[in-house]
Amino acid sequence: MNKLPSPIHSLKDHYDVVVVGGGIVGAGIFRDLSLHGLHCLLIDKKDFTSQTSQSSSKMLHGGIRYLEKLDFSLVWEALHEKNLWLELAPHLCYESSFHFPIYKGFNKPLWMVKIGLSLYDFLSSYKNTPHKILSKKEVLNSIPSLNNENLTGAGLYYDAIVDDAKLTLEVIYDSLKEASGSQAFSHIELEKLEVQGIKNNLQLKDSLNSEVTKTISADDVIFSVGPFTDNLLSKFKDLKWDPVLSPSKGSHIWLRADALDIKGPLLLRTKDNRVFFVIPWPNAILVGTTETKVEGNFFNLSPTPDEVHYLIDNIKKYFPKIMLSEKDIISSFSGVRPLIKDSNSSELGEVKREHKVYQPKHNIHVIAGGKYTTFRTMGQEISRKIVLKKELSYNSNMTKQKLRQKSCILPFKEDEITADTIFNIIEKENVRTFDDLLKRRIGCPSPRHWNKKTSLVDLFKPIYPELKNVLYFSDEDKKLLEVESDVNH
Ligand SMILES: Cc1cc2nc3c(=O)[nH]c(=O)nc-3n(C[C@H](O)[C@H](O)[C@H](O)COP(=O)(O)OP(=O)(O)OC[C@H]3O[C@@H](n4cnc5c(N)ncnc54)[C@H](O)[C@@H]3O)c2cc1C
Incomplete structure (x- = not known):
């Protein structure tokens, strides 16, 4: 296939810093260092933000359940970051109320929920829209189909909904303004790492075209590969890496938008006393999540039938009159939480976030764990160290500026997507695969999410000959476009 030249040909021979892993954590550190004037390279083995950072519950939140674990500093930090991003990227996230219905027999009665939500507002330095406690009648007015048996009322509090993949991508673009000496390329894999005194040699390979390789050097290397940390670092013998993670899989389902009669997000308790979220989006309802131990290869996981049943069963308990079934599922996805091993907790849900x-070496840095919401502050310890080493001054507020560049297509809108907009995205956003174009840039998790009159296939078929010159297609995507039959004719 006649693709655009591999980005490996555009790499410089040397960078101040190479960041390996383009999920939200790597994107945040890359932005911080680039805004401080360092020449950085960000690489990802797959598409940027194609793993955990597009598989979250898509909330910027303080984590109301961490209050139960008395983790006040994490909640304080996450609430402040949530409220900051509502100001910095209002086109990618918005504040929303969450109903938390309470039933007789719950281990947290309504009065205790009142105390918890008051503390939540306090920990936000009262920047949160204040919570309310609703009577049973008020809850049922808002959510008429909710199970009313033993319902005592609800807590109503505020968090934020985010397009997780788009925010990560925009954090990356923000580092690439014209004067920046930084570069970011997806589908570039780190094959070998040699630590030689103060310099690191990195052998890189184009993972879409394995014949193209290049060796570059960098003063510092940062690994921000989330759940892939132990698998990747164990490969580099020089680092003598001992595993640090206790990875936990979480799955979500997208239901048809009319499957439940709800106007806003709900926080619900599962039968096994976990919490899960039901969040209406413009074209579908997001439900999740599960929590199970996982081992092995974490790329592109999908939910098991048991996980899907678990989610459907738990929703049915709250909406007994609605005939919900697996037929109402439009699509589903899974991600792996990069939890740090905690010798004090045997249960995954109990492991601190x-x-x-x-x-592991003085110029090799590794970061793992944390939450999407706190990505900006998580990487500051590493950024500070590297910026000071360069004898520059470190400004922790540098990343509090609004994002300057926007994706070509914004989320939360039913934009008209035409052939012109598609080529505009490809040109401006360094897209390399069709999957990336569809899922993260256009925001269509699967063709079944497409709600417009013209079908996706109708839109893409006429431009396929041009698209195949610039993008890589998986076999599945080719099938979607019925390319095989076209090519044969
Ligand atoms: C089910 C679930 C729900 C969640 N919900 C929320 C939520 O609502 N709010 C919240 O704040 N947090 C949430 N989280 C947590 C949050 O999503 C993660 O903490 C965060 O996305 C992790 O980002 P990351 O950059 O560390 O990892 P990732 O996004 O996985 O990024 C790591 C990147 O490294 C790349 N990589 C791997 N190996 C290599 C290699 N050899 N070379 C180059 N690149 C490589 C991968 O391709 C990947 O893109 C949730 C997590 C899960 C799993």
Whole structure:
């Protein structure tokens, strides 16, 4: 296939810093260092933000359930970051109320929920829209189909909904303004790492075209590969890496938008006393999540039938009159939480959501754990260290500026997507695969999410000959476009 030249040909021979892993954590550190004037390279083995950072519950939140674990500093930090991003990227996230219905027999009665939500507002320095406690009648007015048996009322509090993939991409673009000496390329894999005194040699390979390789050097290397940390770092013998993660899989389903009669997000308790979210989006309802131990290869996981049943069963308990079934599912996805091992907790749900920074060599930095919401502050410890080493001054507020560049297509809107807009996205956003174009840039998790009159296939078929010159297609995507039959004719 006649693709655009591999980005490996555009790489410089040397960078101040190479960041390996373009999920939200790598994107945040890359932006921080680039805004401080360092020449950085961000690489990802797959598409940027194609793993955990597009598989979250899509909330910027303080984490109301961490209050139960008395993790006040994490909640304080996450609430402040949530409220900051509502100001910095109002086109990618918005505040929303969440109903938390309470039933007789719950281990947290309504009065205790009142105390918890008051503390939540306090920890936001009262920047949160204040919570309310609703009577049973008020809850049923808002959610008429909710199970009313033993319902005592609800807590109503405020968090934010975010397009997780788009925010990560825009954080990356923001680092690439004209004067920046930084570059970011997807589908570039780190094959070999040699630590030689103060310099690191990195052998890179184009993972879409394995014949293209290049060796570059960097003063510092940062690994921000989330759940892939142990698998990747164990490959580099020089680092003598001991595994640090306790990975936990979480799955979500997208239901048809009319499957439930709800206007806003709900926080609900599962039968096994976890919490899960039901969040209406413009074209579908997001339900999740599960929590199970996982081992092995974490790329592109999908939910098991048991996980899907678990989610459907738990929703049915709250909406007994609605005939919900697996037929109402439009699509589903899974991600792996990069949790740090915690010798004090045997249950995954109990493991703290903290992040940790490691330095296996003096110019190799590793970051793992944490939450999407706190990505900006998580990486600051590493950025500060590297910026000071360069004898520059470190400004922790540098990343509090609004994002300057926007994606070509914004989320939360039913934009008209035409052939022109598609080529505009490809040109301006360094897209390399059709999957990336569809899922993250256009925001269509699967063709079944497409709600417009013209079908996706009708839109893409006429421009396929041009698209195949610039993008890589998986076999599945080719099938979607019925390319095989076209090519044969
Ligand atoms: C089910 C679920 C729900 C969640 N919900 C929320 C939520 O609502 N709010 C919240 O704040 N947090 C949430 N989280 C947590 C949050 O999503 C993660 O903490 C965060 O996305 C992790 O980002 P990351 O950049 O560390 O990892 P990732 O996004 O996984 O990024 C790591 C990147 O490294 C790349 N990579 C791997 N190996 C290599 C290699 N060899 N070379 C180059 N690149 C490589 C991968 O391709 C990937 O893009 C949720 C997590 C899960 C799993």
